[in-house]
Amino acid sequence: MEKEVLISKIKEIVGKEHVVTETAALQDAAKDYIGYRQFQRHSGHNMVPLAACAVRPQNTEQVSAVLKLLNENRVAVTPRAGGSSVTKSIEPEEGGVILDCSDMRGILEINEQDLYVTARAGTPLDEMEKKLNEMGYTAGHFPQSLPLASLGGLVATRSIGQFSTLYGGIEDLLLGLEAVMPDGEIIRIKNVPRRSVGPDLRHLFLGSEGMTGYITEVTMKLFRYRPENRWLRAYGVKGMQTGLDLIQEIMQEGYKPAVVRLHDPVEVENVIKIDAPPDTALLLFIVEGPSRVVQATAEGIAEIAGRYHAMDLGAKPVEHWFKTRNDVCYTYIDQPVYYNLGAVVDTCEISANWSSIGKIYSAVRERMIREIDNLYLIGGHSSHSYTTGTNLYFEFAYIAKSHDPEAVEKEYFRVLSIIMEEVLRYGGSIAHHHGSGKYRTPWMPLEHGSSYGLLYKIKEALDPNGIMNKGVILVEK
Numbered sequence: 229m230e231k232e233v234l235i236s237k238i239k240e241i242v243g244k245e246h247v248v249t250e251t252a253a254l255q256d257a258a259k260d261y262i263g264y265r266q267f268q269r270h271s272g273h274n275m276v277p278l279a280a281c282a283v284r285p286q287n288t289e290q291v292s293a294v295l296k297l298l299n300e301n302r303v304a305v306t307p308r309a310g311g312s313s314v315t316k317s318i319e320p321e322e323g324g325v326i327l328d329c330s331d332m333r334g335i336l337e338i339n340e341q342d343l344y345v346t347a348r349a350g351t352p353l354d355e356m357e358k359k360l361n362e363m364g365y366t367a368g369h370f371p372q373s374l375p376l377a378s379l380g381g382l383v384a385t386r387s388i389g390q391f392s393t394l395y396g397g398i399e400d401l402l403l404g405l406e407a408v409m410p411d412g413e414i415i416r417i418k419n420v421p422r423r424s425v426g427p428d429l430r431h432l433f434l435g436s437e438g439m440t441g442y443i444t445e446v447t448m449k450l451f452r453y454r455p456e457n458r459w460l461r462a463y464g465v466k467g468m469q470t471g472l473d474l475i476q477e478i479m480q481e482g483y484k485p486a487v488v489r490l491h492d493p494v495e496v497e498n499v500i501k502i503d504a505p506p507d508t509a510l511l512l513f514i515v516e517g518p519s520r521v522v523q524a525t526a527e528g529i530a531e532i533a534g535r536y537h538a539m540d541l542g543a544k545p546v547e548h549w550f551k552t553r554n555d556v557c558y559t560y561i562d563q564p565v566y567y568n569l570g571a572v573v574d575t576c577e578i579s580a581n582w583s584s585i586g587k588i589y590s591a592v593r594e595r596m597i598r599e600i601d602n603l604y605l606i607g608g609h610s611s612h613s614y615t616t617g618t619n620l621y622f623e624f625a626y627i628a629k630s631h632d633p634e635a636v637e638k639e640y641f642r643v644l645s646i647i648m649e650e651v652l653r654y655g656g657s658i659a660h661h662h663g664s665g666k667y668r669t670p671w672m673p674l675e676h677g678s679s680y681g682l683l684y685k686i687k688e689a690l691d692p693n694g695i696m697n698k699g700v701i702l703v704e705k
């Protein structure tokens with residue numbers, strides 16, 4: 229179908245005021261925050277393919293009608309919600325359609341007996357959380373992108389929040405959802421505490437990155453909001469491995485603090501900047517919940533910290549982190565400090581079991597320092613812990629050797645591949661919470677191993693025409 233005919237048919241479905249075709253607006257809708265794209269943009273190069281249009285449906289029926297039309301005409305679709313992607317996951321196909329749910333916003337139900345909230349997929353998380361707090365509840369989900377992200381995108385990326393050690397990731401918080409399949413069929417997965425009725429269909433959408441269907445409504449658990457019952461404490465320990473061992477002990481003893489963070493000495497020196505002896509790693513804890521649970525958990529953590537000869541730094545470093553924790557949403561994005569230095573900067577989050585996480589940390593740092601002669605910084609932190617292991621959130625920066633956009637991309641992947649290779653070598657996972665997007669895809673076959681083929685079978689069954697967000701997770705055959 230001709231581009232103009234397609235656009236006019238879409239306009240008939242959603243209304244012409246909800247279809248965007250201007251180049252600048254289309255570039256804006258496709259703007260992703262992966263480090264090298266930010267660098268290219270700052271150097272005056274926009275290398276992102278241009279969609280034919282961006283469409284903002286107003287309701288589920290319109291999503292269904294648009295998808296049916298696009299599916300019949302085999303037009304590529306890129307779902308979009310808050311647009312805070314850092315993985316190129318919202319970059320469209322040239323001439324394809326961006327399907328943006330940001331007009332589909334608002335809470336539909338807050339159920340105070342069964343403790344859940346249902347909201348439309350384009351509802352900004354911070355808008356929902358504020359409303360819940362006013363009523364004495366929280367959704368327990370606090371990604372750093374809280375001021376930017378919306379529910380549909382959070383589910384589709386399998387997001388995780390800063391209080392995850394208590395509340396879990398979004399996979400632990402999602403009760404049910406409504407979605408539209410690529411052929412326009414509307415499906416709903418109901419809200420119950422647990423079911424034993426076959427495979428859990430929520431997982432066809434959790435972390436799907438828009439490749440299976442389009443999420444239109446989300447139901448999440450609620451918790452009582454008790455910010456007054458919080459215990460905050462920071463500790464300093466010598467070296468990253470001591471900090472990892474200390475967290476392992478806390479998790480395996482069975483304590484459930486809400487926030488558990490370990491910043492390595494590089495971040496302590498360059499990012500957090502507390503006054504501490506060299507090689508100090510910084511631990512930050514927040515415990516919350518019923519006051520008796522808070523007290524017992526705090527006592528347990530303090531006792532374990534004592535066993536590790538950790539330096540008690542009081543509550544101040546945690547208060548500071550808490551106050552500034554999401555500032556990056558306003559300052560880091562497209563901010564010139566690194567670009568003025570000529571540096572490409574990015575982060576990369578991975579996970580592994582306790583037996584290998586420290587080895588990955590050391591191996592990545594060692595190789596980066598040895599192989600990247602223009603390296604500016606390599607450090608990181610752990611921010612989501614489990615009884616079996618934890619994540620590492622590497623932060624890296626290097627001075628770009630060239631401003632040529634293709635050279636910038638090539639150099640970025642050379643640096644990134646060190647992290648990917650070392651994580652895979654030690655049996656970790658190459659993505660803890662940002663997803664594959666359209667840049668970690670080349671490593672996905674190694675990540676999944678013998679189970680990778682199942683993902684193609686799922687894709688083929690749900691999206692036989694392959695219209696939904698091509699390039700995420702699956703290597704094109």
Ligand SMILES: Cc1cc2nc3c(=O)[nH]c(=O)nc-3n(C[C@H](O)[C@H](O)[C@H](O)COP(=O)(O)OP(=O)(O)OC[C@H]3O[C@@H](n4cnc5c(N)ncnc54)[C@H](O)[C@@H]3O)c2cc1C
Nearest residue numbers: 309310311312313317371372373378380381387388438443
């Ligand atoms: C400063 C910053 C901090 C961040 N911190 C965190 C963090 O703490 N934890 C974390 O997990 N992530 C974090 N991220 C990554 C990002 O915010 C998350 O991936 C978030 O879940 C994306 O939500 P979004 O609404 O912005 O989705 P978008 O960026 O719009 O889309 C993300 C993905 O979801 C798909 N999608 C969007 N809407 C739908 C829909 N309705 N149906 C189906 N698929 C859809 C898109 O196709 C894409 O693949 C951060 C990003 C930034 C820029």
